[in-house]
Amino acid sequence: DPLHAYSAAEFVADARQLIEEISARGRLPLLVGGTMLYFKALFDGLDDMPKADPAVRAVLASEAAEKGWPALHAELAQVDPVTAARLEPQDSQRISRALEVFRVSGQPLSFFHRRNAIENIAT
The missing domain is CATH 1.10.20.140 (Histone, subunit A)
Structure with a gap:
């Protein structure tokens, strides 16, 4: 949905789920593109901050x-x-x-x- 603000936290949750699903099928997930903010969140974790309101x-x-x-x-x-x-x-x-x-x-x-x-x- 282009009107929805997609957060790094949502990306991490979605990416982890997809990585698990792809790996379970015996495939290697490839991560490409982006500004690296979301990859940094995926690999390094997110700061412990208040949730979006x-x-x-x-x-x-x-x-x-x-x-x-x-x-x-x-x-x-x-x-x-x-x-x-x-x-x-x-x-x-x-x-x-x-x-x-x-x-x-x-x-x-x-x-x-x-x-x-x-x-x-x-x-």
Whole structure:
């Protein structure tokens, strides 16, 4: 469905299922294409982050339609300057996710990235 936002977590679940099914038939699954974000998620795992919240995403989309993505980028800079500094003001998908994480959890996205990086170093 082209209107559905397909997440890396959904890709990992789908890919693992298909890899199992293909392997069970005695075949070798081939993984090709993409920007490597999804492959990185498949091979390295995903950060432990709050789940997507469609209601929050809908509110953010509405706010973006009204104010524009640069205004939401400015809001992100107030609550998570670390993440905002690495995003362009028109990067709607990443700005939306960063604000969604903050609104759902009360913690900035950079908090989860930092926490997961520390945990990965410790293991």
